[in-house]
Amino acid sequence: MGPRVGDCRCIDGIGGAVRKKDRIIRCDDRLGAISFSLVIAFSVKSLGVVFQKLTLIEKWIRRITAVVFIGAGLYLLLKNVLGF
Numbered sequence: 001m002g003p004r005v006g007d008c009r010c011i012d013g014i015g016g017a018v019r020k021k022d023r024i025i026r027c028d029d030r031l032g033a034i035s036f037s038l039v040i041a042f043s044v045k046s047l048g049v050v051f052q053k054l055t056l057i058e059k060w061i062r063r064i065t066a067v068v069f070i071g072a073g074l075y076l077l078l079k080n081v082l083g084f
Contacts, residue, residue, distance in 0.1 A: 078084040
């Protein structure tokens with residue numbers, strides 16, 4: 001029987017047993033892949049937190065920009081149209 005998922009027993013292509021050192025390396029490869037997937041998962045989670053904070057900052061910047069443009073419009077209205 002060949003190697004099973006979650007099992008560190010490894011068999012080479014001809015059906016013979018693989019050296020113990022090779023089995024350890026193959027198990028380490030699996031642990032590395034699992035570790036890498038966990039890092040990616042937590043990175044995506046933290047990226048979501050950063051995106052939420054950037055969304056909040058963007059909302060406030062839009063409000064400030066709106067106030068500046070409305071203020072500039074009112075100034076130009078008073079100066080050019082109404083003559084103040």
